[in-house]
Amino acid sequence: MGPNVLYHCPCLSTSSVPPPPHQISSSYSFHPLHELFFCEECDAVRCNRCVSVEVSGYYCPNCLFEVPSASVRAEKNRCARNCFMCPNCRNTLSVVPSDPPDAGDGRLLAPISTVGEPPFFLYCNHCRWDSSEVGITFEKPTGLAAQLQKLEDSAPDSLEFDRLKEHFEPIIRASSLSSSSTVPSTSHSRHHSNPITAAASAALARDIPGVGKYTPLTRSGRSSGKDRSANKDEMPEYKSRLDITKASAYGSGGGDVDVDFMRRLETVSEVASLDQRWTYSWSTSLETRDLKPLRIPLHSKHSKRCPACAHILIKPEQKAQSVRYKIKLVAANYLPAITVALPHQIEMLGHISAEATKRGTKSTAEDDRDTRGGLQAGKTYPFHMALTNPLYDPIQVRLSVQRMHVAPSGEGEKARRPPFAISIPTTPFSVAPFAEAWEYEDDEDMFALDDDELEARLSGREKEPKAKSKTVGVLEKRANVTVVGGEVALGKEARGEIKFNMLVAYTYRSDDPTPSEGHDISPSKKAVPETKTFAFYTVVDLGAIIPKDEDSRLEAYNV
Amino acid sequence: MAPIRDKFTIHSKAVVCQDVELKGDITIGSGSIVHPKATIFAVAGPIVIGSGCIIEESAVIVNRRREVMRIGDDNLFEIGCRVEAPSIGFFNTFSTRSRVHHTVRIGSLCVIGANCVLAPAEDDALPDYTIVYGPSAERRTWTGKGKIQEADLRRKHAEYLREMLPKFNRLRRGDGT
Numbered sequence: 001m002g003p004n005v006l007y008h009c010p011c012l013s014t015s016s017v018p019p020p021p022h023q024i025s026s027s028y029s030f031h032p033l034h035e036l037f038f039c040e041e042c043d044a045v046r047c048n049r050c051v052s053v054e055v056s057g058y059y060c061p062n063c064l065f066e067v068p069s070a071s072v073r074a075e076k077n078r079c080a081r082n083c084f085m086c087p088n089c090r091n092t093l094s095v096v097p098s099d100p101p102d103a104g105d106g107r108l109l110a111p112i113s114t115v116g117e118p119p120f121f122l123y124c125n126h127c128r129w130d131s132s133e134v135g136i137t138f139e140k141p142t143g144l145a146a147q148l149q150k151l152e153d154s155a156p157d158s159l160e161f162d163r164l165k166e167h168f169e170p171i172i173r174a175s176s177l178s179s180s181s182t183v184p185s186t187s188h189s190r191h192h193s194n195p196i197t198a199a200a201s202a203a204l205a206r207d208i209p210g211v212g213k214y215t216p217l218t219r220s221g222r223s224s225g226k227d228r229s230a231n232k233d234e235m236p237e238y239k240s241r242l243d244i245t246k247a248s249a250y251g252s253g254g255g256d257v258d259v260d261f262m263r264r265l266e267t268v269s270e271v272a273s274l275d276q277r278w279t280y281s282w283s284t285s286l287e288t289r290d291l292k293p294l295r296i297p298l299h300s301k302h303s304k305r306c307p308a309c310a311h312i313l314i315k316p317e318q319k320a321q322s323v324r325y326k327i328k329l330v331a332a333n334y335l336p337a338i339t340v341a342l343p344h345q346i347e348m349l350g351h352i353s354a355e356a357t358k359r360g361t362k363s364t365a366e367d368d369r370d371t372r373g374g375l376q377a378g379k380t381y382p383f384h385m386a387l388t389n390p391l392y393d394p395i396q397v398r399l400s401v402q403r404m405h406v407a408p409s410g411e412g413e414k415a416r417r418p419p420f421a422i423s424i425p426t427t428p429f430s431v432a433p434f435a436e437a438w439e440y441e442d443d444e445d446m447f448a449l450d451d452d453e454l455e456a457r458l459s460g461r462e463k464e465p466k467a468k469s470k471t472v473g474v475l476e477k478r479a480n481v482t483v484v485g486g487e488v489a490l491g492k493e494a495r496g497e498i499k500f501n502m503l504v505a506y507t508y509r510s511d512d513p514t515p516s517e518g519h520d521i522s523p524s525k526k527a528v529p530e531t532k533t534f535a536f537y538t539v540v541d542l543g544a545i546i547p548k549d550e551d552s553r554l555e556a557y558n559v
Numbered sequence: 560m561a562p563i564r565d566k567f568t569i570h571s572k573a574v575v576c577q578d579v580e581l582k583g584d585i586t587i588g589s590g591s592i593v594h595p596k597a598t599i600f601a602v603a604g605p606i607v608i609g610s611g612c613i614i615e616e617s618a619v620i621v622n623r624r625r626e627v628m629r630i631g632d633d634n635l636f637e638i639g640c641r642v643e644a645p646s647i648g649f650f651n652t653f654s655t656r657s658r659v660h661h662t663v664r665i666g667s668l669c670v671i672g673a674n675c676v677l678a679p680a681e682d683d684a685l686p687d688y689t690i691v692y693g694p695s696a697e698r699r700t701w702t703g704k705g706k707i708q709e710a711d712l713r714r715k716h717a718e719y720l721r722e723m724l725p726k727f728n729r730l731r732r733g734d735g736t
Contacts, residue, residue: 127672
């Protein structure tokens with residue numbers, strides 16, 4: 001993996017200093033920029049691990065029908081409208097009519113009618129599986145869900161589940177009724193249709209010594225606590241419909257049926273693979289020919305909120321087929337994007353690709369790339385960092401390397417952490433604001449130049465004269481990108497990866513008047529521009545170091 | 560290497576567009592359709608294409624062996640596919656971007672799925688009704704259900720193309736030498 005820059009999200013921790021990057025455990029808190037969000041209220045970076053996610057809608061990925069959340073539970077998270085999934089390759093099944101009767105001579109006697117002939121069955125276009133292999137056919141091409149419903153309901157698994165539900169429901173009702181007060185306003189502690197919340201509220205109402213009882217919205221001091229705990233432990237015994245040892249005969253898998261099947265096995269393809277089996281709600285039999293078409297499970301669209309202030313960061317559009325967002329507060333719109341590149345690697349790649357096209361071989365190029373373009377211990381390499389400003393105002397950026405505590409691993413070994421020294425420009429530099437391409441008046445042939453520059457770099461010739469030997473500092477400012485150069489000096493005994501934390505602080509002028517200091521809103525229409533500063537940590541990864549003792553092998557490759 | 564001598568035998572009912580790259584000894588049967596930008600290279604040995612075949616854009620049919628490459632009737636070579644199989648039956652479908660090596664002999668009524676690579680190390684023969692699908696080119700056998708409808712569809716496809724292609728593309732007529 002080439003050199004890259006990852007951004008640190010503090011994830012609501014109190015210290016904003018990120019962990020040292022060479023530790024393996026610290027990789028959880030560094031993310032690429034495209035995965036981060038930015039909360040405007042708290043002025044903080046949020047990542048996928050710290051945002052709170054809620055479902056904003058359910059839809060079927062096949063027919064793109066938005067399912068209202070009430071029907072989601074009723075349909076058991078599946079599409080109710082003729083969308084089925086092939087059990088073999090998990091593609092969508094389509095309803096096709098059977099072939100017309102074949103005269104046997106290979107020629108079509110009558111034109112095939114457009115409606116087609118019954119019986120209809122489900123057919124997968126991709127792997128040509130069809131439902132007649134498991135014996136499912138339909139008389140009509142529409143309303144398949146209803147036709148299959150009868151079949152599904154009579155399966156022993158769902159019958160068993162219904163029986164379990166019937167068994168537990170009076171118990172839950174009884175315990176929740178006794179724990180809740182008779183005040184009718186307590187809508188949330190009575191008649192819980194969701195057994196999870198019912199169990200949770202029953203647990204909350206449990207009698208714990210030393211702690212006051214949790215009675216929501218009731219008068220305190222109800223004395224029915226003892227009744228509750230006594231009630232909870234008593235439950236009528238449950239008798240299952242089928243004896244579990246014999247249940248495997250009905251296709252639920254496990255037991256003697258599987259053993260017999262394995263004995264008769266001829267080819268591996270007869271056994272259903274794990275990905276084919278695990279989307280089923282219940283455990284099914286192991287044989288491939290027993291796999292039945294499934295209703296397509298629904299997908300959900302999420303909206304994400306900031307954990308601290310509950311501000312919505314991401315809100316997708318309601319329509320299932322649109323991939324855009326109503327609210328989209330992503331970090332890429334607020335934080336400068338940083339990319340890092342090693343110029344000597346790009347030159348080497350250019351050399352190698354030029355040589356490879358001449359020679360027409362590919363195999364040696366890969367070896368050379370690692371060695372000649374790599375980072376060898378004991379040398380000093382420059383690197384370029386390009387910062388792109390997404391805001392419409394210019395920003396002043398200041399970079400600083402976080403001091404890394406390099407600890408030897410002990411036991412007399414050499415220090416495992418690679419000792420290297422980073423020098424980057426520490427004076428603040430500005431990056432121009434983002435504007436449309438035609439607004440950049442001084443770079444009219446900017447894009448044309450890019451191709452030439454690229455070619456020049458790839459063929460090894462530097463466009464700028466070699467006299468410009470400055471490697472540390474601002475190298476180039478172009479449109480809304482500023483390229484700064486830094487240097488990394490590797491020690492002789494360095495090994496491992498070059499990773500260092502870098503603090504990026506940037507100030508920008510914001511036109512928003514802060515509402516907190518408006519004791520009385522002054523009638524001046526001009527918003528007071530103020531400079532705000534935001535700082536975030538990043539980790540810059542320049543790649544792995546090739547240790548010194550491997551250099552003798554490299555000498556053979558070096559031209 | 561001996562220069563390739565072009566010898567095209569194109570049936571009068573076949574529709575071969577002008578922009579097709581043909582090389583070598585190629586025979587195209589009646590009713591076959593070759594879209595523009597297709598490539599048929601009979602580099603080392605001749606290629607014989609049956610009737611009713613549809614060869615779409617960017618399809619590459621190459622014969623690098625001395626023996627004749629026989630392609631049966633009513634096959635469909637979709638966009639971007641690359642086929643080198645020495646013998647192909649009838650009613651096969653080579654889906655988009657599929658690749659078939661010269662070690663495989665294809666039977667009839669097979670489907671090579673999209674982006675599948677059939678490149679076994681040693682000589683292999685695909686029996687009839689084999690479906691190759693998935694990223695790892697798994698195979699399974701088709702029961703043959705719906706084959707009449709598919710055959711009908713293939714013929715209608717070919718008929719439609721025979722009508723429409725000449726209206727919008729220049730055709731290559733006769734033998735080129």
